[in-house]
Amino acid sequence: MVNQNLHIEEPKPTLSMHPKKFAMWLFIVSIVMLFAALTSAYIVKQADGNWLSFDLPGIFAINTVVIAISSLTMHLAYLAAKKDALGKVKLMLLITVVLGLLFLAGQYISWSELVKNNVYFVSNYASGSFIYVFTGLHGLHLVSGIIFLLITFRSSLLSEIHSKKLVQIEMCMTYWHFLGGLWLYLYLFLLFNL
């Protein structure tokens, strides 16, 4: 009921969500724009001709599975935090970090696979250079994701993550899922546009 002591027309509270989570979404928007720009550049360049077609490194498929599983473990960590299963939170976060590192290692192997197939970063064919730019830039963002995971892991060690305090792990989860989704987009994009 309206409080009599207040002004007669009680102004409505404004729509709002958690500012930090919101800022995280905006940050994701800026990354989306960066990759949207680069992938459109890829298409424009492809229409220009002088294009080299080659097979994508086979390990990309394995990496995709790895990062998909890491998304799953990340989600399990979040669900565990919601249920206050703190031991499981730590374990799942750690597994996610390890899977993230595995993914990075896999991406590195994919580069040597590319080199073996005579696809170089420095070449006269932009198709090859673009793959290195996509994977490299995605990898760089993934490193930032792993750092975020480690920070979250540290908070979980300090018992700062539990069912009443989920913001950090939620933001970490959002970012990690996004990075996984971004890789899936890049992989499918390359698969259909090479």
Place this chain on the structure above:
Amino acid sequence: MSSIAVNEHTDQHVEDHAHEHHDNFITKYIFSQDHKTIAKQYLISGIIWALIGGFLSLIFRIQLGFPEAQLEWLRPLMGKWITSSGKLDPEFFLALVTMHGTIMVFFVLTAGLSGTFSNFLIPLQIGARDMASGFMNMLSYWFFFVSSIIMFVSLFIETGPASGGWVIYPPLSALPQAMSGSGLGMTLWLVAMALFIVSTLLGGINYITTIINLRTKGMSFLKMPLTIWSFFLTAIIGLLSFPVLLGAALLLIFDRSFGTSFYLSDIYIAGEALPNMGGSPILFQHLFWFLGHPEVYIVLLPSLGITSEIISTNSRKPIFGYKAMILSMLGITVLSFVVWAHHMFVSGMNPFLGSIFMLLTLIIAVPSSIKVFNYLTTLWKGNIIFTPAMLFSIGLVSFFISGGLTGLHMGNSAIDIQLHDTYFIVAHFHLVMGAAAFFGLLAGVYHWFPKMFGRMMDNKLGYIHFWITFVGVYMIFFPMHYIGIAGFPRRYYSFTNFDAFSTFVDLNAFVSIAAFLTFAAQFLFLFNFFYSIFKGKKAPANPWKANTLEWTTPRIPQHGNWPGEIPSVHRWPYDFSKPGAKEDFIPQNVPLSETPESNLPFEAKIVAEEKKAIKS
């Protein structure tokens, strides 16, 4: 410091404001997280950059206006860039043009304008204690600062700063062999811009988050001042377009330093072929202008918002067409992303594509004209108070009209063939986005100076500053239209080499003299600004009798902005000269129930209904 309650309407504790603040000099004035201090830091940095950028333009105006002049006297300052015959070095002329553009567009009219007023006004006008993240806000300024230092240092290196124009088209900018400015100078330019983009994104994310999530009670989107709307849309444009520039710059860096061929193909230098094949310089233009065009509106929209506020306040009339203003700004925001290729009509683009971009470009005239119409109708029959801020706002409207009209010519892909890259386009964008945005910036400084520093600026000096600048800007840029229509290209070191253009010697000399005078007049402003910070008349809390929330704060708002509770908002910000009201303004925090004498029928109904709801 009083302890400050966290905004009740955010369910989680955002920032722990509740602790005591013990500020020492460093946390208060240097690494400050207070939005008002950061705004002032941006303002001062912007002023310094504006002086540097303006000064660079004076040097090349000497060359253009007086090609025979002996410049030996500049040697102490410019060293080897004055040739042995006492002339300006032609390569350095290009560097001057490039750096003037870069500095003015990015460092003054993006960082200096958005950085100052978004930071200062967003929390104050929406009723928030501070930005969503004070730390990110501080980080944003210091990224900008480091970027500034790098850009500044690049002015003094031996090979000279970047010289390929502010648009840095490859292959000119990609090959150090092409010109000396494309060496270290270009590298520093790219590094500085990358940091600048980070700064802009940090700032923009913060502005959007704050506006959406930290509004005070009652501040619905349709009760927000138009300034806030303009900052909001500006930040959205920046968030969507700056990452694209980052992508473009990244590929350019790879081409420059790693040997890839994204933008390079079939290039011969001194008869020798470069190894790069298969790249496309047009690709860079597409990516660049996808930022470059929205950037124009990043520069202009905040000024338009500031003008709406000032014109309404000083006409003592509600802004005409509040919703139309919002919709036209939204329209401009959307359209700004689909017109980029009008910068590339003559770059070999498919003419059919050109005609589509022409159509979209000309559609921007519609929201722009709506805005102009609304400014004029707000002024119409108002009780106009000519403060310096008001004069600069009206000046902005004038430039927006005269510069906008030539936009119709430039936007036409057929006429553009003649006008492209001539002084006509220089005149066009200097009026419509350069001078107009600058006038918005100056208007904002004159208008919000009392809230920033608690003192008033001198009106008389303000008037003199306005009239010299206003007349001066027209004297500089109007003649340029003629030079441009005659076909004289921009960025040429010397036009006296071409017989066809020798008739323009007088006109160019005139333009240069006007530029010197206009630049000199800015020192009146500088004196007024710095003198008033310390010695100005003390300002009342609400000197302009304005309605928005920032004027409900104390004379100098402290950390947290309002000493007590944050005021709630009960009405839109433009209740000026409401019939029946006791005074000619009703601030946003005055409830409708306190003003029965001026309530409109539908407002009276709301009050009655709510009274009933309370009784039942």
